[in-house]
Amino acid sequence: MNIVIDAFGGDNAPLEVIKGSIDAQKDFGVDVTLVGDEEKIKKCAQENGLDITALHIKHADTIIEICEEPTEVIKSKKDCSMAVGMKMLADGEGDAFVSAGSTGALVVGATFIVKRIKGIKRPALATILPTATTPTMLLDSGANADCRPEMLTQFGIMGSAYMNKILGVESPRVGLANIGAEESKGRELELETYKQLKNAPVNFVGNIEARQLPMGDCDVCVADGFCGNLMLKLYEGMAKFFSGELKTLLTKDTKSKIAALMVMKNVKEFKKKVDYSEYGGAPLLGTAKPVIKAHGSSNARAFYNAIRQAKQFTETNVIDEITTAIEQLKSKQEML
Amino acid sequence: MNIVIDAFGGDNAPLEVIKGSIDAQKDFGVDVTLVGDEEKIKKCAQENGLDITALHIKHADTIIEICEEPTEVIKSKKDCSMAVGMKMLADGEGDAFVSAGSTGALVVGATFIVKRIKGIKRPALATILPTATTPTMLLDSGANADCRPEMLTQFGIMGSAYMNKILGVESPRVGLANIGAEESKGRELELETYKQLKNAPVNFVGNIEARQLPMGDCDVCVADGFCGNLMLKLYEGMAKFFSGELKTLLTKDTKSKIAALMVMKNVKEFKKKVDYSEYGGAPLLGTAKPVIKAHGSSNARAFYNAIRQAKQFTETNVIDEITTAIEQLKSKQEML
Numbered sequence: 001m002n003i004v005i006d007a008f009g010g011d012n013a014p015l016e017v018i019k020g021s022i023d024a025q026k027d028f029g030v031d032v033t034l035v036g037d038e039e040k041i042k043k044c045a046q047e048n049g050l051d052i053t054a055l056h057i058k059h060a061d062t063i064i065e066i067c068e069e070p071t072e073v074i075k076s077k078k079d080c081s082m083a084v085g086m087k088m089l090a091d092g093e094g095d096a097f098v099s100a101g102s103t104g105a106l107v108v109g110a111t112f113i114v115k116r117i118k119g120i121k122r123p124a125l126a127t128i129l130p131t132a133t134t135p136t137m138l139l140d141s142g143a144n145a146d147c148r149p150e151m152l153t154q155f156g157i158m159g160s161a162y163m164n165k166i167l168g169v170e171s172p173r174v175g176l177a178n179i180g181a182e183e184s185k186g187r188e189l190e191l192e193t194y195k196q197l198k199n200a201p202v203n204f205v206g207n208i209e210a211r212q213l214p215m216g217d218c219d220v221c222v223a224d225g226f227c228g229n230l231m232l233k234l235y236e237g238m239a240k241f242f243s244g245e246l247k248t249l250l251t252k253d254t255k256s257k258i259a260a261l262m263v264m265k266n267v268k269e270f271k272k273k274v275d276y277s278e279y280g281g282a283p284l285l286g287t288a289k290p291v292i293k294a295h296g297s298s299n300a301r302a303f304y305n306a307i308r309q310a311k312q313f314t315e316t317n318v319i320d321e322i323t324t325a326i327e328q329l330k331s332k333q334e335m336l
Numbered sequence: 337m338n339i340v341i342d343a344f345g346g347d348n349a350p351l352e353v354i355k356g357s358i359d360a361q362k363d364f365g366v367d368v369t370l371v372g373d374e375e376k377i378k379k380c381a382q383e384n385g386l387d388i389t390a391l392h393i394k395h396a397d398t399i400i401e402i403c404e405e406p407t408e409v410i411k412s413k414k415d416c417s418m419a420v421g422m423k424m425l426a427d428g429e430g431d432a433f434v435s436a437g438s439t440g441a442l443v444v445g446a447t448f449i450v451k452r453i454k455g456i457k458r459p460a461l462a463t464i465l466p467t468a469t470t471p472t473m474l475l476d477s478g479a480n481a482d483c484r485p486e487m488l489t490q491f492g493i494m495g496s497a498y499m500n501k502i503l504g505v506e507s508p509r510v511g512l513a514n515i516g517a518e519e520s521k522g523r524e525l526e527l528e529t530y531k532q533l534k535n536a537p538v539n540f541v542g543n544i545e546a547r548q549l550p551m552g553d554c555d556v557c558v559a560d561g562f563c564g565n566l567m568l569k570l571y572e573g574m575a576k577f578f579s580g581e582l583k584t585l586l587t588k589d590t591k592s593k594i595a596a597l598m599v600m601k602n603v604k605e606f607k608k609k610v611d612y613s614e615y616g617g618a619p620l621l622g623t624a625k626p627v628i629k630a631h632g633s634s635n636a637r638a639f640y641n642a643i644r645q646a647k648q649f650t651e652t653n654v655i656d657e658i659t660t661a662i663e664q665l666k667s668k669q670e671m672l
Contacts, residue, residue, distance in 0.1 A: 211573035237547035
């Protein structure tokens with residue numbers, strides 16, 4: 001198995017990408033191909049005393065920046081590390097692709113270079129969130145600002161397959177993000193999606209209010225990419241806010257600092273629990289081959305986890321599962 | 337000044353409403369009128385040894401339940417405590433109205449009984465959120481699931497006037513909730529609202545990503561009622577999640593429990609900081625007279641704060657300020 005990784009995606013590229021790739025290659029027994037400017041990769045490794053002889057390198061001339069138009073990845077920036085990496089997937093030279101680069105460009109590239117699973121309207125960005133109980137997958141968390149009900153229904157099916165196959169959740173509870181529990185709540189989008197999800201081959205548990213999300217009241221939370229992105233980023237912001245407050249609480253004065261030492265182990269466990277980089281990156285669901293979006297601020301540990309996730313994604317045939325479920329949905333809808 | 341309060345709104349009515357009203361009447365020197373079944377109010381007060389002689393009572397036969405259609409408040413439930421209270425406002429018998437009852441019914445009642453400020457398309461529910469720095473007003477946080485750009489622009493103007501007049505924020509920073517900082521981000525709704533807010537008589541600071549919200553990066557955060565409600569409830573859920581984790585962290589074993597005693601004062605300060613009931617209720621902005629939505633789970637303290645807020649809302653002429661700003665916007669738009 002060959003995991004292809006964008007060596008120039010994210011705030012800490014290429015150093016942290018290289019570090020995470022070295023560790024992952026060693027621990028998971030997979031081939032890892034770094035995509036990007038070969039000279040720069042080698043120079044960075046050398047300067048930091050890193051041995052990259054066990055890794056492959058695929059040269060790419062340029063980088064697509066966050067500020068560039070996403071569609072440039074298939075136009076003027078066909079030679080960027082992200083596009084070259086995805087082309088490898090499309091050509092069968094790699095099994096999965098990981099990048100911490102521009103989300104927009106990754107979605108465009110995945111759609112037009114890697115291509116979608118047959119019948120899938122749009123790929124969705126699926127983020128796994130830590131909760132008070134079991135983790136929840138939120139999708140779409142930012143690939144599609146505007147969505148139609150058919151898309152949301154497909155997101156439910158894809159998320160369910162992923163949570164079942166990769167996280168081992170039996171009959172994942174699929175919820176629809178909404179402003180009330182009743183079937184009559186929400187916009188036209190939610191009203192119609194509710195009806196469709198009721199008839200889809202998933203364990204639909206109805207509407208989920210946003211306050212239930214951090215309690216882990218569903219395993220898959222379906223939303224359009226605009227609302228999903230707002231929720232994802234608020235999750236992130238709230239974690240930062242509370243971590244800051246916790247720090248203040250435990251460093252205010254000498255007595256607090258002594259108390260802090262006494263609960264240091266618990267604080268570390270808490271931080272690990274709420275740190276979603278532990279789950280790896282966010283899979284882009286709906287593409288014909290596994291594509292993982294790593295967080296822009298990923299460090300070596302996050303890239304390491306993203307590669308592990310890419311390996312699992314490839315091994316577990318989630319894509320076949322999704323393909324079958326989408327066909328089931330289609331024949332069910334045709335019968336109605 | 338007469339503050340009218342729905343004695344039968346919320347999970348803890350009428351007991352907590354009565355308690356909060358007694359304290360508020362004493363401390364703020366305002367008249368308080370309890371609206372609802374007179375016999376039940378008197379019985380509840382008697383059973384709990386509460387002296388309500390300083391409060392007024394306005395009898396109302398029925399109650400509108402959360403599960404009922406909001407429009408019933410102006411149809412079959414015209415005699416409910418909420419409708420009767422708002423009628424008092426409309427008839428000049430009261431200066432402000434507070435209710436912890438159904439949000440939907442309150443919005444309908446405020447629109448059709450209390451009526452809107454001239455030129456206002458829709459009233460918005462405005463919630464004040466605690467942040468790492470200064471509080472932020474989020475609106476609309478749930479009154480209108482579907483919004484047009486003109487409505488969002490008005491929300492910005494109304495929130496700005498409120499934050500300035502009531503919370504004393506000079507030139508409040510108005511941000512638009514969006515999935516990216518750039519002007520080109522978002523749906524049609526955000527693209528058009530961005531243009532309008534740029535030309536509105538407010539201090540528009542551009543798009544605000546949801547992760548910035550808990551940092552207090554703006555004073556007024558504008559969103560449609562669907563997204564706003566998702567964010568508000570996620571805020572609530574995250575606070576519950578983290579408070580639970582904090583409790584676990586400080587009660588895990590004997591050592592943690594000792595540490596907890598050492599930081600108890602800080603924990604209390606933290607809880608007070610993140611508890612938004614301290615700010616009172618959520619004003620419904622855009623109505624011709626002050627209407628405050630108290631949280632459904634309000635206790636006496638929250639009702640007390642909501643009455644204080646209703647008093648401030650009435651005294652500070654926010655409504656005149658909004659009226660003037662809306663007229664300014666209109667003449668500015670006509671000039672363009």
